[in-house]
Amino acid sequence: MFNQGFARFGSPSMPCYKPGRELGRSSNVPQPMGPQLTLFSLDDAGVPQGLRYQPDFISASDERDLIERIQALPLAPFQFGAFEGKRRVASFGWRYDYSQQKLEKAEDLPAWLEPFIARIASFGELPASSIRQVLCTEYDVGVSIGWHRDKPHFAEVFGLSLASACKFRFRRKAGAEWERFTLDAQPRSLYMMSGPARQVWEHSIPPVEQPRYSITFRTMATTPYSGKPA
Numbered sequence: 001m002f003n004q005g006f007a008r009f010g011s012p013s014m015p016c017y018k019p020g021r022e023l024g025r026s027s028n029v030p031q032p033m034g035p036q037l038t039l040f041s042l043d044d045a046g047v048p049q050g051l052r053y054q055p056d057f058i059s060a061s062d063e064r065d066l067i068e069r070i071q072a073l074p075l076a077p078f079q080f081g082a083f084e085g086k087r088r089v090a091s092f093g094w095r096y097d098y099s100q101q102k103l104e105k106a107e108d109l110p111a112w113l114e115p116f117i118a119r120i121a122s123f124g125e126l127p128a129s130s131i132r133q134v135l136c137t138e139y140d141v142g143v144s145i146g147w148h149r150d151k152p153h154f155a156e157v158f159g160l161s162l163a164s165a166c167k168f169r170f171r172r173k174a175g176a177e178w179e180r181f182t183l184d185a186q187p188r189s190l191y192m193m194s195g196p197a198r199q200v201w202e203h204s205i206p207p208v209e210q211p212r213y214s215i216t217f218r219t220m221a222t223t224p225y226s227g228k229p230a
């Protein structure tokens with residue numbers, strides 16, 4: 001079951017279920033049956049505009065293969081300037097160097113990611129060649145990621161969740177309060193952030209309760225936005 005915890009204006013302890021609104025966007029991804037909220041962009045109901053979510057985007061066997069691929073990578077602790085994050089990562093295409101505050105070339109995108117890149121780009125109605133940065137991340141139990149927006153060098157951001165669910169939290173300033181939204185990102189699901197969900201809202205993941213892996217796919221910004229909330 002796909003649940004949305006939704007809270008507005010600094011009341012995260014008041015989750016309620018919103019039926020949401022299905023977008024009329026075309027997608028070659030099979031749509032699940034039933035009342036689950038699958039694709040949404042609720043400018044008028046508090047879901048970050050530009051956020052889309054697709055449960056069961058990949059099969060359980062693809063999920064197993066991808067986890068094995070990630071486990072076989074030379075994962076290294078996430079470097080944030082002088083600090084080291086607890087999550088372990090490997091980048092392809094490009095990586096952002098926090099010490100030098102610039103992008104640098106990483107290893108080429110591997111062939112095993114190609115079919116996923118093609119499907120994900122199609123979900124985002126983009127050419128596969130537009131996805132030029134991939135980050136594979138391993139979260140051990142208790143590991144989190146703090147509030148942030150992705151670097152302005154990147155445009156659309158897609159995330160495949162693997163192995164376990166997480167609370168994918170969003171917040172944005174609304175006057176003196178924070179407006180909040182939580183996506184229950186299930187294993188094998190895909191989220192896409194573009195527009196305000198990408199450029200205005202911050203996101204974070206609280207400490208995970210089970211080991212989790214994710215693969216983040218990013219397009220490159222032709223004109224980096226300011227990175228500041230509109």
Ligand SMILES: O=C(O)CCC(=O)C(=O)O
Binds near residue numbers: 150159203216
């Ligand atoms: O693990 C995820 O799905 C999100 C990762 C993320 O926000 C990031 O790497 O900037």
